Amino acid sequence: TANVMIGLSSSDVNEGTVSPAGVTFTADNWNSPQTVTVSGVNDHMDDGEVAYAIVTAAAASADANYNGLNAADLSVTNTDDDTAGITVTPISGDTSEGGGTATFTIVLDTQPASDVVIGISSSDLTEGLVWPATVRFTTANWNVVRTITVSGEDDPVDDGDVAFTVFTGAAGSTDANYSGLDAADVSVTNLDNDTAGITVGAISRNTTE
DSSP: OOOEEEEEEEEEEEEEEESEEEEETTTTTTTTTOOOOEOOOSSSOOOOOEEEEEEOOOEESTTTTTOOOOOOOOOEEEOOOOOOOOEEEEBOOEETSSSOOOEEEEEEESSSSSSSSEEEEOTTTTTTEEOOEEEEEETTTTTEEEEEEEEOOOOOOOOOOEEEEEOEEEEEBTTTOOOTTOOOOOOOOOEOOOOOOOOOOSSOOOOOO
16 A cells, blocks of 8 residues: 565675665566575685675565564575685796706785785705795785796806705695695706816926927
8 A cells, every 4th residue: 555665785795786675666566576685795805605694674665564574594605706715827938056046936816814925945955046935815815916037056077957846835824725735846947057177277388498
């Protein structure tokens, strides 16, 4: 006998939104279904499938039969599309004993729930050094690509081009998705700049009888 207004809302706007925010039934359209659209909200966290509800508020109407009548809420699940991971790019070039450097990058695939710390080290300090020795990703900078520089170490030995490895250590974090996650190590070659040989100096003077 009077308009019936029903408000609609999401119990977790970080996972889903609802449109429209309410529906109104009149004496003319009371028996026509009204479509309500529920949209998933994207985040960058590997948080799995999250359940939430579409809350139907108690009806507001001058019709006493409907005023305060509360329809059942609806259960919804927002399906996750994120998977925790660490992406390491291939090394760009080789290092050399003449001071040549090479670089690679490292970045997280998803936003962590807490800081993620990854140690970086060289398998052979006589052939190559790395900088920085650790990288820390936070909930704010998790998607900022970090560049790791590998510099060749010089020696006086004709030992040829020597392969070594840059180790990316297992991640340390209180986020269970990242704790212990170990990214791929990086293979590097340090190019030699030494050649075996014997140098004979010029004679200092002639001999005499």
